[in-house]
Amino acid sequence: MTVRESDLIDKIDRAFRRRGEVSPEVRLGMGDDAALFRPRASHEMILTCDWFLEGTHFLQEEQPPDSLGWKCLARAVSDIAAMGGVPRCFLLSLALPDSHTGRWLDEFLAGLRRASRKFGCVLAGGDTTRRREISMNVTVVGDVPTGRAVVRSGAGPGELIYVSGRLGEAELGLAVLRQSRRRGNPKNLLTKKHLYPEPRLALGQWVREKRLASSMMDLSDGLSSDLWRLCAASGVGARLESRTLPRLQNADMARKHGLDPLRLALHGGDDYELLFTVPLRKRKLLPRAFQGIPLTPIGTITKQSKLVLRDENGREQLLTAGGWDPFRKSGA
Amino acid sequence: MTVRESDLIDKIDRAFRRRGEVSPEVRLGMGDDAALFRPRASHEMILTCDWFLEGTHFLQEEQPPDSLGWKCLARAVSDIAAMGGVPRCFLLSLALPDSHTGRWLDEFLAGLRRASRKFGCVLAGGDTTRRREISMNVTVVGDVPTGRAVVRSGAGPGELIYVSGRLGEAELGLAVLRQSRRRGNPKNLLTKKHLYPEPRLALGQWVREKRLASSMMDLSDGLSSDLWRLCAASGVGARLESRTLPRLQNADMARKHGLDPLRLALHGGDDYELLFTVPLRKRKLLPRAFQGIPLTPIGTITKQSKLVLRDENGREQLLTAGGWDPFRKSGA
Numbered sequence: 001m002t003v004r005e006s007d008l009i010d011k012i013d014r015a016f017r018r019r020g021e022v023s024p025e026v027r028l029g030m031g032d033d034a035a036l037f038r039p040r041a042s043h044e045m046i047l048t049c050d051w052f053l054e055g056t057h058f059l060q061e062e063q064p065p066d067s068l069g070w071k072c073l074a075r076a077v078s079d080i081a082a083m084g085g086v087p088r089c090f091l092l093s094l095a096l097p098d099s100h101t102g103r104w105l106d107e108f109l110a111g112l113r114r115a116s117r118k119f120g121c122v123l124a125g126g127d128t129t130r131r132r133e134i135s136m137n138v139t140v141v142g143d144v145p146t147g148r149a150v151v152r153s154g155a156g157p158g159e160l161i162y163v164s165g166r167l168g169e170a171e172l173g174l175a176v177l178r179q180s181r182r183r184g185n186p187k188n189l190l191t192k193k194h195l196y197p198e199p200r201l202a203l204g205q206w207v208r209e210k211r212l213a214s215s216m217m218d219l220s221d222g223l224s225s226d227l228w229r230l231c232a233a234s235g236v237g238a239r240l241e242s243r244t245l246p247r248l249q250n251a252d253m254a255r256k257h258g259l260d261p262l263r264l265a266l267h268g269g270d271d272y273e274l275l276f277t278v279p280l281r282k283r284k285l286l287p288r289a290f291q292g293i294p295l296t297p298i299g300t301i302t303k304q305s306k307l308v309l310r311d312e313n314g315r316e317q318l319l320t321a322g323g324w325d326p327f328r329k330s331g332a
Numbered sequence: 333m334t335v336r337e338s339d340l341i342d343k344i345d346r347a348f349r350r351r352g353e354v355s356p357e358v359r360l361g362m363g364d365d366a367a368l369f370r371p372r373a374s375h376e377m378i379l380t381c382d383w384f385l386e387g388t389h390f391l392q393e394e395q396p397p398d399s400l401g402w403k404c405l406a407r408a409v410s411d412i413a414a415m416g417g418v419p420r421c422f423l424l425s426l427a428l429p430d431s432h433t434g435r436w437l438d439e440f441l442a443g444l445r446r447a448s449r450k451f452g453c454v455l456a457g458g459d460t461t462r463r464r465e466i467s468m469n470v471t472v473v474g475d476v477p478t479g480r481a482v483v484r485s486g487a488g489p490g491e492l493i494y495v496s497g498r499l500g501e502a503e504l505g506l507a508v509l510r511q512s513r514r515r516g517n518p519k520n521l522l523t524k525k526h527l528y529p530e531p532r533l534a535l536g537q538w539v540r541e542k543r544l545a546s547s548m549m550d551l552s553d554g555l556s557s558d559l560w561r562l563c564a565a566s567g568v569g570a571r572l573e574s575r576t577l578p579r580l581q582n583a584d585m586a587r588k589h590g591l592d593p594l595r596l597a598l599h600g601g602d603d604y605e606l607l608f609t610v611p612l613r614k615r616k617l618l619p620r621a622f623q624g625i626p627l628t629p630i631g632t633i634t635k636q637s638k639l640v641l642r643d644e645n646g647r648e649q650l651l652t653a654g655g656w657d658p659f660r661k662s663g664a
Contacts, residue, residue, distance in 0.1 A: 006561070027376070031565065032484050033414040033549050034380035034474070039371040044359070048366035049381075049423045049471055051461050056427075082365040091381045093469050095388075127469075129383045137425050137459075137469035139381055142366070152364050217365050229338070233363065 008101060008128045012092070015109040016116070016123045023122040026089050035124035037089055037141060046142035046149065048079040054134040062177045065104045067195035069111030072136045075220065077119045078199035078272040080142035082218035083149040084208025087121035087201070091139040095131035119201065150208050155215040155234035155277040159301045162213075162286065164200055164293050165273040166246045167223055168254070168264025169193040175257040190253065197272040203290050204274055212285055216276035222267040225321040226275060228307055234277075239308045240299035240319065266309070267322040277301055340433060340460045344424070347441040348448070348455045355454040358421050367457035369421055369473060378474040378481065380411040386466040394509045397436045399527035401443030404468045407552065409451045410531035410604040412474035414550035415481040416540025419453035419533070423471040427463035451533065482540050487547040487566035487609040491633045494545075494618065496532055496625050497605040498578045499555055500586070500596025501525040507589040522585065529604040535622050536606055544617055548608035554599040554655020558607060560639055566609075571640045572631035572651065598641070599654040609633055 013030045027036035039045060052072040054060055063071075073090060080087045092112070096105065116123060121140060173194030199218070207213045215234055219226050223245075231238050247265040248254050254261050278286060278297075286295055302308070307319040345362045359368040371377060384404040386392055395403075405422060412419045424444070428437065448455060453472060505526030531550070539545045547566055551558050555577075563570050579597040580586050586593050610618060610629075618627055634640070639651040 028481075028483060033411040034378045034417075036415075036476075036481055037377040037379055038478065039377060045369040045371060045377065045473075046366045047369055047421075047423060047456055047471070047473060049425050049457070049459055049469070051425055051427060051459050051469075053427065053461065053463060053467075056461055056463060079365040083368075085366075089379075091379060091471060093381050093383055095383060095385065124379055125381070127381050127383050129385065129388055131385065131388060135385075135467060137381070137383075139379070139423060139471040141377075141379060144368075146370065149360075149368055151360060 005128055011105065012109060012123070012126070012128070015113060023089065026122055026124045030123070030125045035089070035091070037124060040143055042146055043143040044146045044149070046080050046083055046085040046144055047139070048076055049137060049139040050076040050079070052136040052138065060134065063195060065107035066111035069108040070115040070196050072138050073112055073115040073119065073121065074197045074199055074272065076138040076140040077121060077201070078197070078218045078220065080140055081199045081201045081204035082216055082274060083144060083151065084204045084216065085142035085144040085149060086205065087119050087140055087142045089122045089124035089141050091124055092126035093137040094126065095129045095135040097132055097134070098130060100134065119199065144208070148208060150213050150216040150276070152215050152217050152230050152233035155230060155236050155301045156279070157236055157301050157303045159214055159277040159279050160283060160297045161227070161238060161240070161275070161277055161299045161301060162295055163219070163223070163246065163273055163275050163298050164203055164290070164295055165271065166248060166294065167219070167271055167273065168248050168261060168268040170197065170270035171264050171268030172248060172254050172257065172259060174270070175259060179257060190250070194270060197270065199272055200274045200293065203293060206290060207274070207276060210285065212278055212282050213276035214279055216274060219271045219273045219275055220269065222269045222322065223275070224266050224307065224319055228321045230275060231305060231307065235305065237302040237304045237306045237308070238299055239302050239310060239316070242309055242311045244296060244298050246294055246296045266319070337460055343437065344441060344455070344458070344460070347445060355421065358454055358456045362455070362457045367421070367423070369456060372475055374478055375475040376478045376481070378412050378415055378417040378476055379471070380408055381469060381471040382408040382411070384468040384470065392466065395527060397439035398443035401440040402447040402528050404470050405444055405447040405451065405453065406529045406531055406604065408470040408472040409453060409533070410529070410550040410552065412472055413531040413533045413536035414548055414606060415476060415483065416536045416548065417474035417476040417481060418537065419451050419472055419474045421454045421456035421473050423456055424458035425469040426458065427461045427467040429464055429466070430462060432466065451531065476540070480540060482545050482548040482608070484547050484549050484562050484565035487562060487568050487633050488611070489568055489633050489635045491546055491609040491611050492615060492629045493559070493570060493572070493607070493609055493631045493633060495551070495555070495578065495605055495607050495628055495630050496535055496622070497603065498580060498626065499551070499603055499605065500580050500593060500600040502529065502602035503596050503600030504580060504586050504589065504591060506602070507591060511589060526602060529602065531604055532606045532625065535625060538622060539606070539608060542617065544610055544614055545608035546611055548606060551603045551605045551607050552601065554601045555607070556598050556639065556651055557653040557655030560653045562607060563637060563639065567637065569634040569636045569638045569640070570631055571634050571642060571648070574641055574643045576628060576630050578626055578628045598651070601655055
């Protein structure tokens with residue numbers, strides 16, 4: 001089978017256009033030299049891009065193509081959520097083997113289209129090429145009222161550290177997938193968080209609108225790694241209370257896979273929950289949950305630039321970043 | 333050697349920041365969840381992304397790292413030029429083997445920085461990861477006064493087809509590189525067009541400001557392939573006059589490498605010249621050259637959707653797209 005690049009672009013374009021997902025803000029989609037996007041007045045643009053590479057970020061035999069389509073967009077949209085922004089459009093760069101331009105691509109595009117609709121983020125353009133391994137790069141353009149984005153660098157000593165959701169579920173889902181040796185099933189709740197993560201868009205926008213947070217980011221590589229980045233950007237440290245970390249409800253399932261729920265909560269990747277810091281005086285404005293997603297205070301920002309974990313007996317130990325880093329050979 | 337992702341981001345960030353290339357429009361560079369970009373009033377954004385992959389788009393042994401840095405940005409900026417736009421900022425997604433995070437990366441960043449300064453396009457963010465083969469994806473954000481971008485779809489029958497520069501030089505440069513079995517030297521004029529292409533930004537903007545063109549695109553895959561795309565987008569065809577095609581000045585050098593200058597002009601890739609169509613009544617507004625770059629009328633837009641080449645004796649033959657397509661196994 002020989003496929004031309006233009007056929008592939010047409011296929012991608014059709015998958016999106018026939019459902020009428022054309023946005024008044026995106027004037028030209030795929031097929032011209034570039035896309036045109038009309039920004040809203042009094043808004044600034046949020047720009048982010050994310051690699052999603054076979055062998056590095058996913059294994060083909062573990063993930064159904066539909067989930068790869070969903071997840072490649074969800075991961076990048078999560079960066080928009082982390083700034084309190086609204087996603088507007090995305091560019092898809094896709095490199096595929098010839099063998100994947102038929103049914104595999106159809107399923108991939110179905111997952112991508114579902115995510116695109118769910119997040120309100122339309123396809124504006126992209127680039128396709130042939131490659132032995134599947135490679136993707138997604139650029140998302142979002143916006144936020146000018147000057148109102150919530151960045152990483154605003155955390156101050158004494159502020160409370162909050163996290164959304166429960167940590168470690170995606171990493172447990174990955175372990176379940178690996179041991180089952182079958183492709184994930186979208187209906188399995190244990191693997192859903194790994195295969196079909198939901199960026200916390202409504203929460204991020206609410207936190208920004210209510211001016212609740214001094215800093216915010218999303219958790220993609222694991223709490224210990226990501227909190228360290230937030231602290232480094234803000235020139236501060238943090239003390240976490242191990243007792244309060246919102247972890248798996250299904251602890252037995254974790255232990256069955258040889259995983260410790262606390263370690264999963266500290267170092268597990270791919271959760272795409274939000275991590276943010278709240279000045280003490282705003283504490284009472286935070287509900288226990290937002291649209292059903294738990295919001296949990298897990299510790300305090302400190303002056304000294306180190307991460308400390310306090311256990312249930314009040315003993316403190318240094319916490320080192322143990323999350324995912326593509327340049328570190330051995331995992332956490 | 334073990335490198336952390338954060339070290340790599342710092343290195344890239346430092347390479348750009350220490351020279352003071354901070355733009356008032358880019359509020360956050362690398363290191364946060366995403367970049368913030370403030371659009372100019374009455375402008376719309378131009379968005380484009382481009383793969384640049386080892387083995388598919390370049391061979392490492394042929395290209396000095398400095399030229400890869402230059403070219404990865406130049407290729408994407410050329411899409412902005414093709415719409416008459418101004419490049420503003422870019423995102424760099426870079427995947428590298430560990431062995432390339434030292435001197436290779438320094439040289440790569442030096443070339444990228446030169447290009448960034450030359451094109452007035454600042455680094456706003458990106459993503460890095462580890463990978464056996466070098467992979468790059470560059471997203472460029474540009475802008476243009478709202479409603480004034482020159483797109484591919486506006487060509488009408490009877491209009492003249494113009495091209496900038498001379499066609500086939502980059503392809504000849506590639507042949508010279510391949511036969512010399514040495515990495516390209518930036519001072520060799522024969523290989524310069526392949527290694528350090530210059531997107532036609534000033535020309536594109538001038539064409540747009542003067543409203544000279546009904547359609548425009550850049551030549552990346554070869555005239556026969558790209559003109560076909562412009563015609564398809566406009567629902568027209570074209571007749572090229574073989575006699576007028578601006579080809580290599582150094583025809584002997586081409587023949588020495590077994591290449592025919594006419595075939596190079598028709599099918600050679602990587603020229604990054606501009607192709608545009610001009611209504612007859614505007615013909616007299618086009619000079620023979622713009623800032624030293626020849627502007628040559630090479631044919632006419634026709635009603636029937638096919639490409640025809642007329643030779644020096646007036647004989648016509650069908651021209652099929654013979655430029656570069658990553659999904660076609662055998663080249664032109």
